[in-house]
Amino acid sequence: MASTETQGILVVGGGMTGITAALEAAEAGYDTYIVEKNPYLGGRVAQLHHYFPKLCPPLCGLEINFRRVRQNPRVRFFTMAEVENISGEEGNFDVTIRLNPRYVNEKCTACGKCAEACNIEIENPFNYGMNQMKAAYLPHDMAYPPRYVLDASLVESDEAQKVKEACPYDAIDLEMAPKTMNLKVGAIVYATGWKPYDASKLEAYGFEQYPDVITNVMMERMASFSGPTQGKILRPSNNEAPKHVAFVQCAGSRDENHLPYCSGVCCLASMKQATYVRDQYPDAKITIFFIDIRATDRLENFYLNVKKDENIEFFKGKVAQINPDEAGEGLILKVEDTTKESLHEIPADLVVLATGMQPNTLDNPVPAQVAYDDYGFISTLDVTPGIYGAGCSRVPTNVSECVQDGTAAALKAIQSIARR
Numbered sequence: 001m002a003s004t005e006t007q008g009i010l011v012v013g014g015g016m017t018g019i020t021a022a023l024e025a026a027e028a029g030y031d032t033y034i035v036e037k038n039p040y041l042g043g044r045v046a047q048l049h050h051y052f053p054k055l056c057p058p059l060c061g062l063e064i065n066f067r068r069v070r071q072n073p074r075v076r077f078f079t080m081a082e083v084e085n086i087s088g089e090e091g092n093f094d095v096t097i098r099l100n101p102r103y104v105n106e107k108c109t110a111c112g113k114c115a116e117a118c119n120i121e122i123e124n125p126f127n128y129g130m131n132q133m134k135a136a137y138l139p140h141d142m143a144y145p146p147r148y149v150l151d152a153s154l155v156e157s158d159e160a161q162k163v164k165e166a167c168p169y170d171a172i173d174l175e176m177a178p179k180t181m182n183l184k185v186g187a188i189v190y191a192t193g194w195k196p197y198d199a200s201k202l203e204a205y206g207f208e209q210y211p212d213v214i215t216n217v218m219m220e221r222m223a224s225f226s227g228p229t230q231g232k233i234l235r236p237s238n239n240e241a242p243k244h245v246a247f248v249q250c251a252g253s254r255d256e257n258h259l260p261y262c263s264g265v266c267c268l269a270s271m272k273q274a275t276y277v278r279d280q281y282p283d284a285k286i287t288i289f290f291i292d293i294r295a296t297d298r299l300e301n302f303y304l305n306v307k308k309d310e311n312i313e314f315f316k317g318k319v320a321q322i323n324p325d326e327a328g329e330g331l332i333l334k335v336e337d338t339t340k341e342s343l344h345e346i347p348a349d350l351v352v353l354a355t356g357m358q359p360n361t362l363d364n365p366v367p368a369q370v371a372y373d374d375y376g377f378i379s380t381l382d383v384t385p386g387i388y389g390a391g392c393s394r395v396p397t398n399v400s401e402c403v404q405d406g407t408a409a410a411l412k413a414i415q416s417i418a419r420r
């Protein structure tokens, strides 16, 4: 039997998968520790406008989970934190965690006075760099914990003292420094999730040249009320309403030169985003260019419903190239209709690239001996006892599968502890 000290479970990554794993284990009586790199919990789901298939805002589901976290004393979480080292073995791991400075302590009420006093602006990572924000910021409107962050560029500037003095609650600590802490745990769930495939590598699509070529994750932020355009879907080149929106499926996916695999969610994400366009612009034309549609099980109904819309065309063909039109105002997509074997040049004024998902472990591998599959996802075939990959760090998938996977990983972690 493991000692009480090593009966805890470490969960790395505080997205939907990690939060689920931590809550399920805690509700079964185990102390859990979430280590999250961002200043907030929720992962990429917090950046989505709506969820397929229900088309409801994901923040509702997240809020329910945050309440469960708040109410369960067995769950502790650390934001702006990363795992530096893991040693030991199943049932008895020693973990070193680095806590990066937020420069704002728990006295913060999120009143925003620091942001009012701050003139320095930085790129907004939550909106994928589509706008600027103050260097004293709340990561997003519904951020949990609801606490501001000071960017290092502000802390090192002449403005820092003025911003500190603007806080009525003495919540700003400019001396905050990185710290490390050690934990002993019996098992580890690795749920560090995914990042979007880098669209600048898709040279034929001109993502870096043409402002009206955006990615699917950018579309999520553009459609969101808290996004860079306050929820208005606009052409970035001129801030006007689009008349013809094209979705390019498998942008880099199922392609030996980029990602040879299917991420399983991009078709559904584009169909969902077609409903965003439809809601705002009932007369806009929408074309979804696809190789084949991946909408399995119950999600088939979602596809069939979207397909009923006469203004949404499903065009079977892989887009080869995107160029500006002659007037330099719109874009032309070169595409082969694979049902008729004919070549087409189709105009559009906003193009959304449906890029796939890559595991974050490519950039930040688990600091322990762990096997990965050919694409960098944590392997399920060759598992290190006591360390379990879950959610999109294991396989690219949707939220409901991630929730099931987080639950399964919690059970495996509990079994690991029980074995010792």
Ligand SMILES: Cc1cc2nc3c(=O)[nH]c(=O)nc-3n(C[C@H](O)[C@H](O)[C@H](O)COP(=O)(O)OP(=O)(O)OC[C@H]3O[C@@H](n4cnc5c(N)ncnc54)[C@H](O)[C@@H]3O)c2cc1C
Binding pocket: 012, 013, 014, 015, 016, 017, 018, 035, 036, 037, 038, 041, 042, 043, 044, 045, 048, 050, 051, 052, 053, 081, 082, 083, 191, 192, 193, 194, 195, 216, 217, 220, 265, 269, 272, 355, 356, 357, 360, 364, 390, 391, 392, 393, 397, 398, 399, 400, 402
């Ligand atoms: C365009 C698009 C739209 C989508 N829309 C939907 C939808 O409508 N419905 C649906 O069901 N699914 C949708 N998905 C899929 C959904 O986003 C994923 O299923 C979900 O984000 C996976 O959750 P996760 O917790 O596994 O990973 P993530 O959401 O990526 O969370 C991982 C967490 O780990 C943290 N982390 C990363 N590295 C470290 C580290 N080294 N140390 C500590 N923490 C770390 C991250 O900051 C993050 O908080 C969509 C995907 C795309 C691409």
